[in-house]
Amino acid sequence: DAGVIQSPRHEVTEMGQEVTLRCKPISGHDYLFWYRQTMMRGLELLIYFNNNVPIDDSGMPEDRFSAKMPNASFSTLKIQPSEPRDSAVYFCASSTTGQGSGYTFGSGTRLTVV
Amino acid sequence: SQQGEEDPQALSIQEGENATMNCSYKTSINNLQWYRQNSGRGLVHLILIRSNEREKHSGRLRVTLDTSKKSSSLLITASRAADTASYFCATVVIQGAQKLVFGQGTRLTINP
Numbered sequence: 001d002a003g004v005i006q007s008p009r010h011e012v013t014e015m016g017q018e019v020t021l022r023c024k025p026i027s028g029h030d031y032l033f034w035y036r037q038t039m040m041r042g043l044e045l046l047i048y049f050n051n052n053v054p055i056d057d058s059g060m061p062e063d064r065f066s067a068k069m070p071n072a073s074f075s076t077l078k079i080q081p082s083e084p085r086d087s088a089v090y091f092c093a094s095s096t097t098g099q100g101s102g103y104t105f106g107s108g109t110r111l112t113v114v
Numbered sequence: 115s116q117q118g119e120e121d122p123q124a125l126s127i128q129e130g131e132n133a134t135m136n137c138s139y140k141t142s143i144n145n146l147q148w149y150r151q152n153s154g155r156g157l158v159h160l161i162l163i164r165s166n167e168r169e170k171h172s173g174r175l176r177v178t179l180d181t182s183k184k185s186s187s188l189l190i191t192a193s194r195a196a197d198t199a200s201y202f203c204a205t206v207v208i209q210g211a212q213k214l215v216f217g218q219g220t221r222l223t224i225n226p
Contacts, residue, residue: 048213102159105158
């Protein structure tokens with residue numbers, strides 16, 4: 001398995017533009033997570049899905065952020081409109097049911113909003 | 115809000131020495147996990163310890179868990195330059211299903 005695949009690896013966009021981050025979880029994993037990492041706030045859980053259904057989106061900063069998981073092999077995180085304070089590294093991770101396994105993280109998308 | 119807090123925030127030791135990092139958390143947990151993050155990369159799962167376990171080993175890693183003190187430690191023995199990374203503890207709270215909450219991490223530097 002190629003692991004959790006995120007795209008793009010880097011994204012530079014202008015303030016006000018729409019940004020879409022993509023994630024392909026490990027096949028067979030039924031949980032998918034979106035995290036954001038900044039120096040100031042560390043790793044923050046934004047939202048997670050179980051069997052493609054959003055379970056907890058309490059970490060989504062505001063209405064400008066939205067996430068979807070149309071099927072078991074694909075998820076998107078969209079920011080519209082983007083702002084400079086959204087600049088961060090966004091990680092996607094997946095895991096399986098049960099408390100015995102850890103998460104598998106993707107390599108992240110480094111987003112810079114100018 | 116952060117559930118776990120690592121201590122120290124940064125640690126610098128000589129190659130071959132042992133490195134110990136500590137983690138404290140606030141609420142009851144189902145399990146606690148340790149992750150490593152190399153600069154510019156994603157997090158890599160190292161080890162998971164359940165709330166009913168007190169100690170666990172994996173290669174050069176030794177993790178302890180004291181639920182009465184709400185604390186855990188990660189020991190890396192015979193450190194190598196390749197162990198240079200940030201180390202995070204993360205907890206699965208009993209009420210939070212699969213939700214992992216991370217601490218701020220310890221930056222470990224191994225000097226050759």
